[in-house]
Amino acid sequence: MDKKEHFEDYHHPAGGWGSVKAVAGALLEQNVAWHGSRVLLQQNKADGFACVSCSWAKPANPHPFEFCENGARATAWEITQKRVDPAFFLTQTLSELRQWEDHDLEALGRITAPMRWDSTLDKYLEISWEQAYAEIGTALRSCAAHSAVFYASGRASLEASYMYQLMARLYGSNNLPDSSNMCHESTGVALYETIGVGVGTVSLADFEQADCIFFFGQNVGTNSPRMLHQLQDARRRGVPVITFNPLREPGLLSFANPQSPQEMLSAAETRISTQYHQVKAGGDSAAIMGLCKVLFELDDEARLNRAMRILDIDFIAAHTQGFDAFEQTARATSWEHIEQESGLTRGALAAAGGEYARAAAVIGIYGMGLTQHRHGVQNVQMLSNLLLMRGNLGKPGAGICPVRGHSNVQGQRTVGITEKAKLAPLDALASQYDFDPPREDGLNTVKACEQILAGKINAFIGLGGNFVRAVPETVLMEAAWEKIPLTVQIATKLNRSHLVHGEQAYLLPCLGRIEIDRQTSGAQIVSVEDSTGFMHASRGVQEPASENLRSEPAIIAGIAQALLPNHPQVDWSAWVADYSLIRDAIAQTFPAIFHDFNARLGTPGGFRRPLPACQRQWNTVTGKANFKVPSMLAEDPDMPDSGPDVLRLFTIRSDSQFNTTIYTLDDRFRGVYGTRKVLLMHADDIARLGLREGELVQASTVAHDQVVRQVGGLRVTTHDIPPGCIAGYYPECNPLIPLWHHAKGSQVPAAKSIPVRLSKNMAAA
Ligand SMILES: Nc1nc2c(c(=O)[nH]1)N[C@H]1C(S)=C(S)[C@@H](COP(=O)(O)OP(=O)(O)OC[C@H]3O[C@@H](n4cnc5c(=O)[nH]c(N)nc54)[C@H](O)[C@@H]3O)O[C@H]1N2
Ligand SMILES: Nc1nc2c(c(=O)[nH]1)N[C@H]1C(S)=C(S)[C@@H](COP(=O)(O)OP(=O)(O)OC[C@H]3O[C@@H](n4cnc5c(=O)[nH]c(N)nc54)[C@H](O)[C@@H]3O)O[C@H]1N2
Numbered sequence: 001m002d003k004k005e006h007f008e009d010y011h012h013p014a015g016g017w018g019s020v021k022a023v024a025g026a027l028l029e030q031n032v033a034w035h036g037s038r039v040l041l042q043q044n045k046a047d048g049f050a051c052v053s054c055s056w057a058k059p060a061n062p063h064p065f066e067f068c069e070n071g072a073r074a075t076a077w078e079i080t081q082k083r084v085d086p087a088f089f090l091t092q093t094l095s096e097l098r099q100w101e102d103h104d105l106e107a108l109g110r111i112t113a114p115m116r117w118d119s120t121l122d123k124y125l126e127i128s129w130e131q132a133y134a135e136i137g138t139a140l141r142s143c144a145a146h147s148a149v150f151y152a153s154g155r156a157s158l159e160a161s162y163m164y165q166l167m168a169r170l171y172g173s174n175n176l177p178d179s180s181n182m183c184h185e186s187t188g189v190a191l192y193e194t195i196g197v198g199v200g201t202v203s204l205a206d207f208e209q210a211d212c213i214f215f216f217g218q219n220v221g222t223n224s225p226r227m228l229h230q231l232q233d234a235r236r237r238g239v240p241v242i243t244f245n246p247l248r249e250p251g252l253l254s255f256a257n258p259q260s261p262q263e264m265l266s267a268a269e270t271r272i273s274t275q276y277h278q279v280k281a282g283g284d285s286a287a288i289m290g291l292c293k294v295l296f297e298l299d300d301e302a303r304l305n306r307a308m309r310i311l312d313i314d315f316i317a318a319h320t321q322g323f324d325a326f327e328q329t330a331r332a333t334s335w336e337h338i339e340q341e342s343g344l345t346r347g348a349l350a351a352a353g354g355e356y357a358r359a360a361a362v363i364g365i366y367g368m369g370l371t372q373h374r375h376g377v378q379n380v381q382m383l384s385n386l387l388l389m390r391g392n393l394g395k396p397g398a399g400i401c402p403v404r405g406h407s408n409v410q411g412q413r414t415v416g417i418t419e420k421a422k423l424a425p426l427d428a429l430a431s432q433y434d435f436d437p438p439r440e441d442g443l444n445t446v447k448a449c450e451q452i453l454a455g456k457i458n459a460f461i462g463l464g465g466n467f468v469r470a471v472p473e474t475v476l477m478e479a480a481w482e483k484i485p486l487t488v489q490i491a492t493k494l495n496r497s498h499l500v501h502g503e504q505a506y507l508l509p510c511l512g513r514i515e516i517d518r519q520t521s522g523a524q525i526v527s528v529e530d531s532t533g534f535m536h537a538s539r540g541v542q543e544p545a546s547e548n549l550r551s552e553p554a555i556i557a558g559i560a561q562a563l564l565p566n567h568p569q570v571d572w573s574a575w576v577a578d579y580s581l582i583r584d585a586i587a588q589t590f591p592a593i594f595h596d597f598n599a600r601l602g603t604p605g606g607f608r609r610p611l612p613a614c615q616r617q618w619n620t621v622t623g624k625a626n627f628k629v630p631s632m633l634a635e636d637p638d639m640p641d642s643g644p645d646v647l648r649l650f651t652i653r654s655d656s657q658f659n660t661t662i663y664t665l666d667d668r669f670r671g672v673y674g675t676r677k678v679l680l681m682h683a684d685d686i687a688r689l690g691l692r693e694g695e696l697v698q699a700s701t702v703a704h705d706q707v708v709r710q711v712g713g714l715r716v717t718t719h720d721i722p723p724g725c726i727a728g729y730y731p732e733c734n735p736l737i738p739l740w741h742h743a744k745g746s747q748v749p750a751a752k753s754i755p756v757r758l759s760k761n762m763a764a765a
């Protein structure tokens with residue numbers, strides 16, 4: 001399977017032949033080569049299915065192959081011929097399975113039947129669906145609604161998500177944490193305050209009109225590769241792309257379109273980034289402050305020379321609030337401080353700021369490099385400040401573009417999966433279903449973890465995901481997880497969160513989105529929202545992995561019917577029989593977004609939700625777009641003084657994983673093969689700390705609390721990375737993240753800035 005552990009330099013473009021080889025390899029490994037390639041043709045097509053990998057926008061006129069290497073991998077992973085059936089579970093205790101690696105667990109294939117953990121045998125045994133529902137309903141009814149958690153990973157459809165939040169609220173709980181609590185929650189919190197919408201404003205059409213693109217902390221080649229098409233087109237028009245990332249990521253450097261025979265045969269490639277700034281991890285607020293300072297300096301010059309102003313003063317006057325305070329802070333911030341915190345020179349920032357000032361329309365793209373920090377909210381607001389200075393919001397070719405994670409994570413929020421009462425459509429639900437929904441805030445991911453650690457959670461339902469693996473504080477969390485009275489996991493593939501389980505535990509296998517979902521009214525379609533706010537239909541094309549699978553809406557309905565008293569306005573069975581009825585209910589709850597939902601579902605390229613900020617209407621407290629003054633530029637004021645031996649660790653995804661799903665142990669783009677237990681380090685740090693290339697070390701978190709957090713057996717590897725920063729893989733490094741180490745305001749775990757010390761240690765974690 002994986003080649004032996006080794007390291008190489010990578011000098012090829014993203015895409016290219018490496019990509020073709022990887023797609024073929026993924027199909028072969030899952031035994032679906034011929035069939036899989038036919039399924040791929042229907043990926044992201046109007047009459048096909050929405051990719052189950054990332055949530056990047058799906059064009060109205062798709063390419064013949066509207067998928068990327070990682071989308072193809074995700075498809076192969078779901079339509080695999082491999083099965084993990086009840087007979088297999090008889091051969092292994094869960095204690096035994098807990099010794100397996102993440103990759104090997106999921107590689108077992110699709111789960112085929114509902115299972116219940118048997119405590120005497122320590123095995124999962126098959127159970128009937130009806131019995132599982134009845135037992136889960138009884139157990140949930142016996143606990144207080146506020147002590148149950150309804151987690152959602154961002155993959156379930158709009159229909160399933162709507163039913164899920166309704167079930168939780170009818171039961172009496174707003175405990176609806178989701179994966180965006182670990183991801184773009186910083187975006188939601190930041191942008192509601194600054195521009196009055198919690199999502200991005202950019203659409204594919206804007207890419208065609210942009211004059212300049214800024215990229216902060218998003219690894220496009222791996223995590224949203226279909227965007228490379230838009231970037232390649234922009235580059236061909238001569239649009240500069242300016243990147244801020246501590247690592248030189250190949251996907252941000254150059255791209256060869258694997259779907260263009262011409263490019264493949266001529267080995268042509270498009271250079272993506274025209275400027276590449278290797279900012280220190282956690283240095284973005286400082287870097288962006290530098291860019292803002294450059295704009296003020298250029299504007300001063302323009303005024304002196306009576307030239308055209310650099311700031312869009314008309315926009316600032318008509319549309320914004322808080323500019324003066326921001327200007328004062330920017331002018332008062334010293335270049336020394338900016339250089340120190342960002343790790344970038346004034347000259348480099350002047351070059352980037354100059355490009356920004358010359359462009360009439362700029363898009364600001366970002367990902368986890370901004371959001372997963374103590375200052376995650378502030379980082380996003382700094383980017384919003386930068387865009388506001390030249391009116392780069394609410395005009396064609398410009399805007400802010402958070403690149404979302406899971407394929408429907410944005411949509412789940414749109415249809416009410418949120419722990420925040422103020423964001424939930426509580427009044428609409430109350431009148432539509434004639435009940436009193438809970439009005440207090442529920443638990444987000446971090447708060448749910450706190451309550452689990454405190455032993456106060458009685459039930460955890462997971463609609464997808466791998467909660468214990470994705471959250472911080474792995475060691476304490478796993479121990480506490482086993483004491484939860486009830487855990488229920490709705491899933492496609494086996495993962496660690498199913499093996500470290502509660503006292504009463506169920507594993508309920510569901511259809512994936514690629515599979516045909518047959519209900520009494522016929523094959524159903526579902527819908528998802530992409531990163532740019534467009535809603536798309538998705539139709540399964542593949543025969544289900546087992547006859548005994550149920551769809552997510554059917555499973556939610558099964559649990560809801562066992563849990564809740566009969567409700568005259570909610571006919572769960574009718575909804576499951578015909579999903580268009582769920583869409584009618586969604587349209588009634590959210591008429592502005594989903595009116596005529598069923599009729600509009602066939603719109604080529606999807607239909608877009610209204611985003612007032614795109615029309616320069618600001619649904620903020622002030623009624624204006626708000627400049628926000630950063631509290632400080634230093635990354636983490638709450639951490640103890642970091643001596644010279646303390647390094648800043650940021651956790652990264654490889655080219656061959658989807659979150660906690662590890663496809664292979666290789667990370668082709670970073671030249672790491674056959675292992676994920678590595679630390680990427682600057683050569684000077686290796687020498688300074690008296691370490692050797694290839695040596696095994698243990699990383700320990702530097703924190704004042706008494707908890708020991710360490711991961712051993714990590715191999716030191718020289719990499720092009722700013723001094724003082726090191727990179728390691730997620731989720732292997734999650735035991736190092738303290739639960740309290742999260743973004744102010746959004747509580748997104750600060751997975752991109754963990755202070756650690758290294759020691760020579762041969763022991764594995
Ligand atoms: N194939 C694939 N696709 C995916 C996923 C996957 O795992 N695999 N995951 C999905 C999900 S849920 C999400 S949220 C997205 C995640 O996609 P991204 O937002 O791209 O997230 P990461 O890969 O965690 O990190 C992104 C980049 O941030 C850089 N970085 C780290 N720290 C900093 C910093 O302080 N500043 C700056 N400027 N950069 C920094 C890293 O070097 C890396 O290149 O992708 C989605 N798509
Ligand atoms: N250190 C560190 N930690 C992080 C991050 C980081 O960058 N660094 N990133 C964070 C981010 S951005 C995110 S989004 C979270 C991800 O956290 P989660 O969303 O909880 O985790 P995933 O790994 O995406 O979940 C994978 C599992 O989902 C199940 N699954 C797959 N498809 C389906 C489906 O169609 N239906 C159902 N019901 N189940 C399905 C499979 O069983 C699979 O094992 O992790 C966060 N944790």
Ligand SMILES: [Mo]
Nearest residue numbers: 179183405406
């Ligand atoms: Mo995410």
